[in-house]
Amino acid sequence: MEERSVKMDIKKREEKGGLSFPGQLQETPDGGFLVTKLDEAINWARSNSLWPLIFGTSCCAIEMMSAAGAKYDWSRFGFEVARASPRQADLLIVSGTIVMKMAPVLKRLYDQMPDPKYVIAMGACTISGGPFFYNSYSVVKGVDHIIPVDVYIPGCPPRPEALLHAMITMQEKIKHEAYFRKTK
């Protein structure tokens, strides 16, 4: 039996005017059965329920707050469940400079987060040290020296739209992950 691609499936379904649920949908003669790939169902759920951790160290945190405000309103995309505890969060938005003294704390916060966990590096400081790259003795030159980063946002500070774009990119990335199916 030849393996059908998910895209083809969705296309066929859309032509029929059916549900747009990711994965395979096979209608049985008596109706009411839904079959999908476990990976895709899980990724779909995970990507749409990202709970960010409030972790603002400096200027970028204000732009993160703007993104939470009414004008940019990140709850349109399902990011509004911002948590103050790492144990309840699965997305770490590092917004602001990380210095040598803060680095162990950041690592500890990352370790405390339950799997699966994702990291967005917001602002120039978290990418490379940004404006504090030269002549600074205390700034960590990029947060990826400490924790793995999924999405980077350039800017000093980035606009709230940039943060929204990064979080949508994060969702896209999660949707293509493989937990149960090993990629060859």
Place this chain on the structure above:
Amino acid sequence: MLLEQNHITKEGEFVINMGPQHPATHGVLHLKVWLDGETIKKVEPHLGYIHRSIEKMCERLSYRQFIFTTSRMDYLSAHINNQACALVVEKALQLEVPPRAKAIRIIMAELTRLASHQLWWACMGLDLGAVTPFFYAFREREAINEIWEETCGARLTQNYIVPGGVMMDTHPNFRKRVKDVMKQIKDKAHEYEELLTGNVIFQERLKGVGYLSREDAISYGCTGPTARASGINSDIRKLFPYDGYEQIKFDEVLNSGGDCWARYLVRIEEMKQSVSIIEQLIDIIPEGDFQVKTKNVIKLPKGDFYQRVETARGELGVYIVSDGAASPYRCKFRSPNLSNLSAIPKIAEGAKIGDLVAIMATVDLVIPDIDR
């Protein structure tokens, strides 16, 4: 000595750490709190979690560049920080800034103060458990952000002020936009009153909590709204006017209460004063140059120079020692937040642990300004 303090000496006493990752510390402040039951016995702030070595960096940057690092210090008063640095350079070079630049600077500084106090108001609500004020305050804050964006292209760290004036002229829409925003702020002021000021639960959280006496405020070097709420005349705009503040009519907001409620009222009243300052100036911005010509490489004469300004949180001083080169020999910032923070152990002593959040919220600290 230090080790002894870390020990718990009495039964029922214990130590908790607030921060460095805590939503109510507005950044990465670490407070070590000794408790007896729920009562605070001692608070010890630990600093340095966002020490970015800005002062050291300034020694390598030119007099045009070092202004821009200060936008990242107290990012809520970015304009006023830039203004302080520009003023100290102008003072050393004995430059006369064109009147148009002065007027634009004051309008921008007051817009910054408004935006900063609005953000404080929003966070104050959040800290004490009210989420709605956040959305109300950010409505007006975004309107002010739009003005900045149109004028200088940035929303938060504007870098608009340069030695000798401002970087570029205002946008043609500037006057209309500012007037619209001022009208919006005045029209919506009653919402602020209804939401928090007139809220009985909110008043109960603040009244009589976190008392700072006049004497203590002086001895700890408090400035800004924190000191004015204890009845101290500390407005630099009145005491040491700069950039033409001496020609503007406004009141220094004073309150002798000394508690959290007094600090709250002072800031609310300051917002109204800022609106009045902007309205006085917006129609009479003089025509002419927005910048006086300066040399490409600015070199300050030998000597030391000091300039203070009133940011949204208090007195910011910039002290520059120059050896005649193109960059400062030593640059020191007198940050308002560090002095205000030093009063917190005194204010919080004897208060309940829940009130510490209210005290932190009303003192309104910006941590990167403390650590620099």
